[in-house]
Amino acid sequence: MSYDAMIQAADETLLALYAKGNPMAAQILTTRLSPMVFGYASRVLGQQDLAEDITQEAMLRLWKIAPKWRVGEAKISTWLYQVTANLCTDQLRKTRPMSLDVISDVKDTQPPVTAGLQNAARSSALQAALMNLPDRQRQAIILRHIEELSNPEIGNIMNISVEAVESLTARGKRALSVMLADQKDALSYATE
Amino acid sequence: MQQNKKDDADLDVFFEAARATPYVPPVPLVDRILNDAASQNAPFWHKIWSELGGWPVTVGLATACSIGIVIGLTSPMLVSDIYMSEADIWASDNLLLDVSVFMDEG
Structure with missing residues (x-):
């Protein structure tokens, strides 16, 4: 070939x-x-x-x-x-x-600054917040929202049901929203 | 419900940023992965050889064998020159005894 x-x-x-x-x-x-x-x-x-x-x-x-x-x-x-x-x-x-x-x-x-300072700063803030989540929530959030896998695929990877994946991601997102609430505006300094 | 949608939209900004800044594996890591791939695909005898220590062990073993052959081929006299024979030891004991006898007699 x-x-x-x-x-x-x-x-x-x-x-x-x-x-x-x-x-x-x-x-x-x-x-x-x-x-x-x-x-x-x-x-x-x-x-x-x-x-x-x-x-x-x-x-x-x-x-x-x-x-x-x-x-x-x-x-x-x-x-x-x-x-x-x-x-x-x-x-x-x-x-x-x-x-x-x-x-x-x-x-x-954090990853090198390859997509602009704003993205790097937001990615950095997200990573810091992710590290404060329980391990399973962090894994589910990363697979769902960064790796963009489907819930059945995540269930397969983490050996849990689709409902459990939904529960983990929902709880994880709620916690992330609280942790990142102050930072969204602070990190909107470049292009918006 | 409205609040949940707003939270999701706010978080999407961070998730998009994370996707836009991917982690790139460092070159030494890629080299290590490719070395692993090559060694896993090597012939069976090569895997055994690598597991046993590879080149360093082979060189050490070859050196030890060569030294053994050289010692084996060299004349045995060499060894007897270094170490005293049993007869020589008896002779040296007798010599010491003789000297003490002379000293006792004054």
């Missing part, structure tokens, strides 16, 4: 090619999937070094399962979110209670 065709190929096709020894398939899958895993882990954990370790581990599990992957059974992205969610939950259990140093580091682990 040519490089152009591989760029267009589905994740499952690329994983099958990787399992047959195609290194280009691994490169394309890494480019496509690692930002998704890294972004999710960074937002859930609030610490870049931990998010890097989780991303490497989640991708390693993908490489290991490649020869046994059954086509059509699950979406690779959903499976990866599930693995990442479990790894993050384990990590959060290990590091609890979060120290004050970690909370103060939250702003330092």
